[in-house]
Amino acid sequence: MLITNDHTQLDFHSSMEAITTPFRSAGKPIKSLFVWLPAPELPFSTVASLNGTHMFCKSQGVQLKSTHTDDWILVWKDYENTVTLIAAGKGITEKMLWTLLDLVFNSFLLFVSLEEIQIHKNFDRIKREAKSYMPIVDKLLDYCESELLGYSDCVLANENAQVLTRLTEFSVQFGSLFCAVVVNQKLAAATEGWWDLDVVDRKLLILLMSVSNTSQKDVPVFLPKRSSSVAYRFIAIPLMGTATLCVICGAEPAYHEIAALAQQTFKNDLDILESIDRSMPRNFPESLEIDPNILGVLLINKNYKKYVISRNLQQNSSGKRSMSGSHRLDILRTFYNHAVDIIEEFIADASNGSSGNSDKSAKTNVLESYWCSEYHKCHALSDENDNLICVLYVASVPTYTMRLITQKTLAMIVQEKTVCWQY
Amino acid sequence: MASHENETLLARKSSAQTRSSSSPEEWGEGSSSYSSNSSYSGTCSDDSYIANWENHVGQDGTLFYAEYSYHGAPKISASGENALNVMKGDFSRASTRRSSKKTNASSKLSRLIGKADPKKDEPHRSGQSHGAGETSKVTFSEGTQGEVKEVEMFINPENRFKYGRRATASESMMGISTCPFPDGNRIMVAGFVANSEIGNEKSVKVGDWFKAINNMEITVQNLDEVLNQFTRPVKVVLKFQRISGEEQITPNFNTIHQIANFESYAKQASELLVAAQPDQRNNQAPNEMVMSMMILTLEFSDADIEANDVVFCYPEKEENVLFGVRGSFLTLNSILKSELRSEPITSSVVSDGHEYHICYHSYNKILLLYAVSSKYSTLKELTLRTQELVQYFQFLYLGLDIAFSDTIRNEIRYVCEILKAQLIENRGLPRFETILQESHLIPLPKEAQLRIYDAISEMEAMDYREWNDEPLNSHREFFIFGSVLYFKSYLLASHLPVAQLAGLESFLRCRGIFSFIEKQNVRDLVLWQEIPMMSTTSRFFIAISSRNQLLLATILQSFTSEQRISESGTIEEKVIGPSLFYIEEIQETLDHLRHGGIEALARVWMTSNKRPEVVLSPSGLQSKNMVPSKRTEVISILKHRATSSDDVRVESSAGGSSVQSEDSNQKMEDCDSDSDWDGFPDSHKSSSGFDMSEMKDSFLKEVSDIVPSKISAGKENVIYHYVHLDVGTGMILSPPEIGMDAIVKNFRNACYLIHGVLQNTKKFRRLLAQESVKPNTHKSLVAIKEHGILISIKNESGTESSFWVVGRLFTSPTRELYVCHRADIPQNLVEIAFRLSFITAG
Known part of the structure; x- marks a missing residue:
């Protein structure tokens, strides 16, 4: 699979190519499936060579993992010794590419059981299901830039608490542990069971919902991480506007019964859902007073693997150097991906892992991190409750006051009960 | 050269009883006592004057010669005391040159040496004593009993500067070189200046106690003072006493090892470049490869011949897990360049459960692949290491787009050995500032910097016309393009353009020379190699000399591009081998700096952590993961500081017959003032009136007194x-x-x-x-x-x-x-x- 981050609209259904290449290694033939998504910068021949390189290395007992160039990063990964995915990206980190590849492979597993790939090496099945998963893969490529792939996208609204109460009610009545209310593809509330799912499952289910062209959905899916061999039903019930109820359940009951129950439960709360929908581009309750120096906030909970990203609309964007809202979010995400995410791993790895003989008892943590550029400043801070907040500031804020403002902002959000951030 | 001098010293010591020091013919007696390879000729006539390295010059004119002893000896050898020994050893060299100049003034070489023996205002020197050199097996007896002899002689203060900057007052006025007895007080006769009056006197012998002049008791402390009292020629009575006591001082010496070429150096790299105690970090998995280097060519015509795309491969292909998949890297390199228009930088692969990082660097038709196991280097470190390597190839070969000969292949193979040894040594230790391309500068105190620059400038100028009264007939062979002074791996002073400095730095790093001089007791290191630089009119050479942990590297420029037609009809450039004169001059400068205490100062300065001060280890953070050897070394040096500075002080006052030693403190304060020059009889000759030797004392004292500066504001250092x-x-x-x-x-x-x-x-x-x-x-x-x-x-x-x-x-x-x-x-x-x-x- 070849993925670039600056591809535009491509018709994947018509142009996807799947090639099965038999290779021999020590007498045993290796069959592998190679899926290619055309991109303007990488013609088929190039991608075929990239694949060939990997196959050749494999036949020699060497596993090619990644290659960095001036501005590109290429990664190769074998899944179950059957499927090889190749991704190439520009301006993103290697870690993001690995996450992407995992998500892409797991999106296959929504429709094809792991057994079929592992044991039967059923390539035809994978190819046949392409229709189902290709839209998800397509979306994933988009999300590569506009979302944090390893986390569930959430919305912070004052109404979240009410929705959660209602949802728990529904969950008990209906008898499914896995329920969530999604507004405009962002989670407003979800049951404990839903949060218990692996983030990959959660992410893919929401994606599956969003790519479908009907708002009602009732599809059998495997849960790649939780249940890769037994299929469940994934049901999406539109409640109000973009608000949707997602449920995972067994074969019973019929869709219309569930829909009726859902409408029944939420019938008094439609205005709440609507107001959540209205708060959308901001993703942040109006009631929370944010420092005027703040341009945007990215809040992550590492325990639940969820995040909220918001730009502060109070900041009036006058003046020459102000940036557009989406650009602000881009900067925040870039900051997170390039400065926060990698650092933690790198520092922890380097001080605890690779040095071999060194201190295993000493624990190294990265608590804060900041960037100052000519146009803005970013500051990230983590607390002991697995919360991590990244804040984008105007360039004029003094570096040392950033800490104070960030600490204040984080405390404010975490303490606000109605947004249900801290369960 | 140090070894040569030590040989000489040894010879002198062994023949001390027969009092042969003034007759050069006899010096050869003990010359090969520690090394059978030693090239000391034994006759010391100027035409056959051969330095210890001269037999080891390669056919292509390159030289790699080192003498060292292992650092693992029980005594802390790299610090003060040893430096002192080496200093003592060095002195004899200076006198050798002097005597050879005097004896055979007619030969051409002696003229060269004469030039190198400058008669400038350098009257004060300290480390001029012939102490227990570390190779010496002679034991000195001392005591207060013994036959007393009195010798009458005529001394002439006007001779004071006749013997050049190195000569001490007692040498130039009386013809006696001295050194302190181990008690640090009494003066021992260490040798005689050739053809001197006293040298012909049979009754005084080396090792005698030099008791008094005109019944004035002399000690290490007052010798200079006493001598300086004589302002006009006068007859004096010297009193000597034969030492008969049985106190024996057995000098602690380590075995001296010798390396005659780069090959044998590289082969021992794993021992030479590591700290003394081996530790368990280096247990290498059996099927793991630490590093690999492959040089592949992108154009190969005959596909039938196996592996004809490989120009160079390390380790050999059977042991190289990446050899089989080299084609992948070639393919990647070409498609990424042609399709994505971006240069590949690194790749990561896994083989046999071991991860390897591979760095690419492509020249025109050549692809360099440098791979290191991920246990030994992170990806980011590897990129920096590769830059260093590329810099090295650029410096030495102007890139790798060259015709590969076996010599070059071997040379690269040796470099690989060294790189591997260094990787193993530094495993798991992040080395950020030490592997950046830039040089690590240690700013010494201003006075010391001035003196270093002055000494280097003088060497570079090679303005020996003024040092010598005789007019010169010969053209100079080389011009000095620039030079750099290092202490361990730290830069003290540079007179090179940035590009060449970076090149030289990469050369020294890739050849492991920094580790070598840091980890072992290097007595002598001489390197000579031609380097290509973008110039059509001249050729360039690097000459590197190191003593102990001080290293002086010089780039020489030769305008003679003589060509000759070889037998096969091709035009070949004449091989220009190492120039004895220039190497001696570099060594001389190095010794001058070391005598001046620059080395001791640098050592103390670096460990003193004063300018600016940093907090070394916050409480509660003393964790186990610091490298024990490193820490102990620092501590031991710190401990040793007191001793070494003491030694140095004794030395400087023992031998230094400084005309104006009282002024030294004043000099320290205003080194630029005119008063500095006044005391020198012929100050017009001097471009550098600075006297290193008397600085040494005050330098060291000053370091201990210096108020630490910190770079953060506020009360505490943070x-x-x-x-x-x-x-x-x-x-x-x-x-x-x-x-x-x-x-x-x-x-x-x-x-x-x-x-x-x-x-x-x-x-x-x-x-x-x-x-x-x-x-x-x-x-x-x-x-x-x-x-x-x-x-x-x-x-x-x-x-x-x-x-x-x-x-x-x-x-x-x-x-x-x-x-x-x-x-x-x-x-x-x-x-x-x-x-x-x-x-x-x-």
């Missing part, structure tokens, strides 16, 4: 570490010899990340500058000028400490500054740390 990287001048400022504790480790790791981000910014700015490129294509290339990370470490006892690592990028001129400071302080106090760049002098 700076743990800093790195100041100046791209323009190619230099790094950073606290040297810092122990590898948890903070430094994390600091360095964090620096890799920050460095990466700042490099991105630089790239972004370049893109912005090019108007053709739309800057918005890279969203992640936001122009970051500062990046800070707060790290907390919790150690086993549960104590937690946290610190900031902040990196900042400055433009015009481009500089990067990394500071590690305590977390719980307001940032405005640290702001001052960013002014580090102003501190270029200690």
